[in-house]
C-alpha cells in the first residue's frame with residue numbers, strides 16, 4: 320500500500336446520499352417510514368402518474384439548509400429543481416427530480432484530523448435536494464424481479480465533496496465526521512444498514528512526479544465506512560495495475576461485493592449529457608429567506624466537534640469518553656443534565672459520571688429496543704441522585720449497579736427513586752467499623768486454615784477471604800475498608816482467630 324502511495328497519489332471525491340428525517344416524502348404526502356410492507360407508501364405523485372403534481376416538502380428544505388450551514392456552505396437564495404432523465408425499472412416516472420445547475424448549497428468545507436495533530440480542510444462542492452428511487456428485489460424469485468416503490472420520492476440530500484481526499488483512510492474519517500454532524504443535528508438518522516446514508520466514491524490516481532492524472536472511476540452504493548475503505552483500497556490496486564500495464568482506465572462504474580471482498584466493473588458510466596437535464600416544469604424555483612437562514616443558524620448552536628472540545632476543557636474527561644458522549648445530541652444533553660443536577664461537582668465526579676454514562680447507560684441503551692435515550696427509563700434526575708449517594712460513599716459501586724438495574728425495571732416514579740430503593744432493600748453500607756470487624760473475625764474463625772496460609776504469605780487468599788466477607792455483608796461493606804480491617808486483624812491483632 321505504502322509503495323503505491325509513494326508513486327501515485329489517490330485523488331478521491333465523495334458523494335454522500337443521506338435520507339432526510341422527514342415524516343413524509345419529498346413531493347407528496349406518503350409516509351417516509353422504513354420497513355413498511357412493499358408498495359404501501361405510494362400515490363400517483365411518487366409513482367409518476369400523468370397529471371400528478373409534486374409539492375415540495377418544507378421540512379426537507381429546512382433540513383437540507385441545516386446541513387449546508389453546518390458544513391459551512393454558501394446558500395443559493397433561489398435554487399432550481401431539474402429532471403434527470405433515465406430509465407430504470409425501479410424509477411416508474413422515468414426521471415428523478417434533483418437539482419442540477421443551481422443547487423441549494425455550494426462551496427462549503429469540513430476539517431478532518433490528519434497525522435501529527437494537524438487538520439486538513441476538504442471542500443464541499445455542493446449539497447442538493449433530490450428524491451430516491453425504488454428498490455428492485457432479485458432475491459425472492461429466481462426468474463422474476465420484484466419492485467418495491469416505497470422509497471420512490473424519499474427526500475435525500477446529496478453532499479458532493481471536492482476531489483481533495485488523498486487516501487481511503489481520509490475518506491472514511493470524512494464520511495464518519497459527516498455522519499456524526501448529520502445525526503447530531505437530526506438531519507438524518509444515519510442508519511447505514513437501512514440505506515439512510517450511503518456513499519459513492521470517485522477515484523483516480525495521480526503520478527506524484529510526472530503530475531499526470533489518470534482516468535477516473537466511480538464506486539457506487541457503499542453502506543459502511545469499512546466497505547468504503549476496502550473498496551477504495553481494491554480500486555487503487557486495480558488502477559495501479561492498469562496504469563503499469565499501460566491500459567486505459569475507462570470512466571466505469573464499480574460495484575463492491577462485500578461478501579467476497581471483490582470489486583466488479585459494472586458499466587461505462589453515463590456522461591452528464593446522457594441524462595438530458597432540464598428544469599423541472601412542475602416546480603417553481605425554490606426561494607429561501609435570510610430570516611429562515613438566521614433561524615436555522617440559531618438552532619444549530621454547537622456542533623459535535625465544538626461540544627467535544629468544550630467537554631474536554633470544562634469537565635476534564637478523557638477524549639475517548641468525550642468522543643462517545645458527543646456522538647448524539649440527546650446523549651450530550653443527558654450527560655450535561657446529570658452533571659448539572661449533581662450535588663458534588665468536581666472533575667473527579669465529572670469523570671466518574673462520564674464513565675457511568677458510557678459504561679452503564681449507553682450499554683443498556685444499546686441492548687434496549689428503542690435505543691433512544693429520551694425513552695430511557697432512568698432520567699438524569701434519578702441518575703444524579705444515585706451518583707451522589709455513590710460519591711459520598713454510602714453505597715459501593717457494586718450496590719450502585721444493582722440499584723441502577725432496579726431503577727431500570729421500576730414501574731413508577733417512587734420505585735425509581737434510588738434513596739427509596741436503597742432503604743427498602745437495606746443496601747446502605749455498613750458505616751460502623753466495629754460491625755465489620757465482628758463479621759471479619761467470624762469469617763476468619765470458620766476459615767482458619769486459609770487465614771493461616773494468608774498470614775504466612777499466600778497473598779492470593781486475600782481475595783477469597785474478602786469475597787466471603789462481602790457475601791456475608793450482602794455487599795454492604797466498602798471493599799477497601801474490609802481489606803484494611805482484614806489486614807489489621809490478621810497481621811496486627813492476631814488474637815482470637
Ligand SMILES: [Zn+2]
Pocket residue numbers: 344347348349360361362363364365366472
Ligand atoms: Zn406518494
